[in-house]
Amino acid sequence: MPPPFSLLNFFRNRDTLRKFFAEEVVQRFPNNNPLDVDKVTTGVSMSELEKTPKAETGNVTGLYTEHEEWVVNMGEKTIHAKRMPGFFRTLKYITESFWLILFLGPYLRWNGKQALMLDVNDRQFHIFGLTILPQDIWMVSLLLLLLAMTLFAVTSVASRVFCGYFCFQTTWVDLFTWIEEKIEGNPNARHKLDAAPMDGAKFGKKALKHALWLLIAILTGISVIIWFEDAFVFWGNLLHFNLSLIEVATLIAFTLGTYFLAGFLREQTCLWLCPYARIQGVMCDSQTLVPTYDEKRGEPRGRIRKGAAAEESKQGDCIDCFQCVQVCPTGVDIRQGQQLGCITCGLCLDACDSIMDKIGRPRGLIRYMTLDEVNGLPEKKLYQHPRTLVYIGILLIALVGIIYGLSHMGNLTLRVAPERQPLFVRMSDGSIQNKYTFKVLNKTAGDVQVKVSAEGGVKGQIIVDGGKPQLIHHGKASAFTVFVKAPEENLMSETTKIQFRVENLDDPNMKAEYDTVFTGPKR
Amino acid sequence: MSDNHNSVGGVPTTGHVWDDDLGDFVNQPPKWWMLGLTASTIWVCVYWLMYPSVPVAIAGHHWTGIGLPGSGQWSAISELAADQKVLDDARAKYEDKLKGMTPAAILADAELSEYVARSGKVLFSDNCAACHGQNGVGTVQAGKFAQREKGLMAPILNDDDWLYGGTVDTIHETITGGRQGMMPAHKDVLSAAEIDSLAASVAAGTPAANPLFAEKGCTGCHGEDGKGMQAMGSANLTDKIWRFDGSPEGIKQTITYGVNSGDANARVAVMPSFTAAGKLSDVQMKKLAVYVYKFGGGTPAAAPAPVEAAAAASEAPAAEAVAK
Structure with missing residues (x-):
């Protein structure tokens, strides 16, 4: 009985399948037996394979041969990546520290209140002195557009910069593996420890590691929550075990999510879970800078042998030291070319450069290159890359929209809805009365009194109780009704344009207008 | 069809091969799938116990399930x-x-009157709009009453013309106690020519200019100036608002047959008492009074009741009665 089918089992059982395919191929193509390829997997390097092409690309045998060579990382083996110092390693530390804002941001205070708070409960966002109410939410959609376009533009120029340098998954995995390295030692020690039977020392190390991971995970959960409610109040409630169900659920979800995604799933998240990894793949084209192995310079690769000077001249610069694979957090071999596992973090560049320095060859065997450069095509300028320009264009439009929105927010917003049934009422003295519902939004911190006035409209119109001050509560929309009465003989048409204005009684500069109509009988 | 029936690669197939090389594996469904199927089967049984879709008769009753444990039957x-x-x-x-x-106190409180304006809409639509029209726009008579009752079925509520007065308290009184219009038929009192003459001057808006108006006793109810008396609910004949048909023909009909006069052709104008009907609570009637007032035609009280005074009055109903 074969084991139940699953994707994982499919790859685990691929030896069976390979045999199955191979036998099938033997039957069909007796002159081109892929079973010979088994020789290749037993220690003959890639370069030799290329010298003696067993399988022509394009035919079915070639396909299976590639399958043979291609390692699909399904997470069976934990990747213990080596840490090597270098330019990109330092850069990564700097960009990753961007996430300190997540942890520290909520503790900033501004005028006695939390400076940065996405107060979803009260439907307002506070950003220092600025309060964004639901009425301004269109700016948030522009902000999302801006961020998406920034991602697209950056990706089209320099590939997955977000994945490699900024992504929370990358950052947290980096942090978790850093802790792992401090406790359990270098990758070799870690592999040995994983294979060793459980004893006191191993248990102690593992327990400490998981405790620290969980601590960071809990801190992450707390830090996420306190962006949405007052940080100090939340900490108080937390320490008194006085959290609401939704807070507990959120905290548990983020804690476990962080713990498992960063502690266990790691690069599997990038490979099989994350949609952005795949989306960004299609943003790249032949003009995009990606970490690339310079095949022309590197091949044929081979170890340096002492005293073999004649042979050395034929060899490329790659000495097959596997440092680039060992430092890779997702476990890919960059020498196989750009691939979906590559988060373009540049750590293999550091590794390779350090080796090149040691063997006295120029740096940059692995470097940021475009596909055009690899193929020897002339390098194009940015302005010859219209897709990027379109991204930047949309990005700028969104940015202008946000700046306009922020600078034109105003403290007072007015909406006037004319009554629809009846459109007008004839009063006992024969005049025509219209009813309007005013909705005034006060975005300031205090309540204000406003008065209503009108421009345009019908000659001789009266705003009933127009001078009466209306109290507008702060932070929300207050509604009140206004009646306008006008003599029928002054009506020139069925509808007359009228502009209403509300004005703060104490500060005439704080005002808002709204255009609407005065309706009379059909004529 | 191929003659290749080999079970290749050690992977068992059903043995049925078509299109040269396509075969069916005989793999079991995945374990997670089988587990899911089993769990679903168990869940169906549990769910059926909680909320049976087929009622089971037990001793003359339908068994309706145990419901959600802790919260009982649904x-x-x-x-x-x-x-x-x-x-x-x-x-x-x-x-x-x-x-x-x-x-009056509710009206004076901005927050409460705003609440009433929002929540009174359903009350008004359910109880008042049938006669007074949605939002108090009035309802024009139709159908079999169209001839006899030409004009409005009930007064428009969003203008500022009130038969019995437009302060919020009078509106409240009208709702709680109801109203019944009263105008006698004049077909036996006045000659056709006199009715013509009076109808013409009423239609012109100047009833007092007609000597017949005082002579025939119209002033008794409508006042010497023809502006009506709100205490008895007589109509103001000089304004632009007509309770019934405002054409000379319509006015003639009103004068001839009267309102609620018992004559078969008389106009009917009855506002039922909602206290007697027992359909609405006290609070609902108060809300309706404020709601109607806020249509835009309400008459402010001579001295608007301050909130404090009203609150004090409501605490001591006896004192309120004295004050009135």
């Missing part, structure tokens, strides 16, 4: 009641205040 009506309770709880803070307040 029924649509109890779910509705629970939902309504949520709504009532949200409204309670206003409704409780309304109980002890006079309509």
Whole structure:
């Protein structure tokens, strides 16, 4: 009985399948037996394979041969990546520290209140002195557009910069593996420890590691929550075990999510879970800078042998030291070319450069290159890359929209809805009365009194109780009704344009207008 | 069809091969799938015990399931009641205040009157709009009454013409106690020519200019200036608002047959008493009074009742009676 089918089992059982395919191929193509390829997997390097092409690309045998060579990382083996110092390693530390804002941001205070708070409960966002109410939410959609376009533009120029340098998954995995390295030692020690039977020392190390991971995970959960409610109040409630169900659920979800995604799933998240990894793949084209192995310079690769000077001249610069694979957090071999596992973090560049320095060859065997450069095509300028320009264009439009929105927010917003049934009422003295519902939004911190006035409209119109001050509560929309009465003989048409204005009684500069109509009988 | 029936690669197939090389594996469904199927089967049984879709008769009753443990049997009506309770709880803070307040005090309180303006809409639509029209725009007679009752079925409520007065208290009185219009038929009192003459001057808006107006006793109800008396609900004949048909023909009909006069052709104008009907609570009638007032035609009280005074008055109903 074969084991139940699953994707994982499919790859685990691929030896069976390979045999199955191979036998099938033997039957069909007796002159081109892929079973010979088994020789290749037993220690003959890639370069030799290329010298003696067993399988022509394009035919079915070639396909299976590639399958043979291609390692699909399904997470069976934990990747213990080596840490090597270098330019990109330092850069990564700097960009990753961007996430300190997540942890520290909520503790900033501004005028006695939390400076940065996405107060979803009260439907307002506070950003220092600025309060964004639901009425301004269109700016948030522009902000999302801006961020998406920034991602697209950056990706089209320099590939997955977000994945490699900024992504929370990358950052947290980096942090978790850093802790792992401090406790359990270098990758070799870690592999040995994983294979060793459980004893006191191993248990102690593992327990400490998981405790620290969980601590960071809990801190992450707390830090996420306190962006949405007052940080100090939340900490108080937390320490008194006085959290609401939704807070507990959120905290548990983020804690476990962080713990498992960063502690266990790691690069599997990038490979099989994350949609952005795949989306960004299609943003790249032949003009995009990606970490690339310079095949022309590197091949044929081979170890340096002492005293073999004649042979050395034929060899490329790659000495097959596997440092680039060992430092890779997702476990890919960059020498196989750009691939979906590559988060373009540049750590293999550091590794390779350090080796090149040691063997006295120029740096940059692995470097940021475009596909055009690899193929020897002339390098194009940015302005010859219209897709990027379109991204930047949309990005700028969104940015202008946000700046306009922020600078034109105003403290007072007015909406006037004319009554629809009846459109007008004839009063006992024969005049025509219209009813309007005013909705005034006060975005300031205090309540204000406003008065209503009108421009345009019908000659001789009266705003009933127009001078009466209306109290507008702060932070929300207050509604009140206004009646306008006008003599029928002054009506020139069925509808007359009228502009209403509300004005703060104490500060005439704080005002808002709204255009609407005065309706009379059909004529 | 191929003659290749080999079970290749050690992977068992059904042995059925078509299109040269396509075969079916005989793999079991995945374990997670089988587990899911089993769990679903068990869940169906549990769910059926909780909420049976087929009623089972036991001793003359339908067994309706055990419901959700801890919250008992489910029924649509109890779910509705629970939902309504949520709504009532949200409204309670206003409704409780309304109980002890006079309509004038409610009107004076900006927050409460805004609440009434929002929540009174359903009340008005359910109880008033049939005659007074949606939003109090009035309803023009139709059908078999169209001839006899030409004009409005009930007064427009959003203008500022009131038969019995437009202060919020009078409106409240009208709702609680009802009103009955009264105008005698004049077909036996006045000659056709006199009725013509009077109707013409009323239609012109100047009834007092006609000597017949005082002579025939119209002033008794409509006043010497023809502006009506709100105490008895007689119409103002000089303004631009017509309770009934405002054409000379319509006015003639009103004068000839009267209003609620017992004549078969008389106009009918009856506002039922909602206290007698027992359909609405005190608070609901107060809300309606404020709601109608806020249509835009309400007459402000001579001295608007300050909130404090109204609150004090509501605490001591006896004192209120004396003050009136």
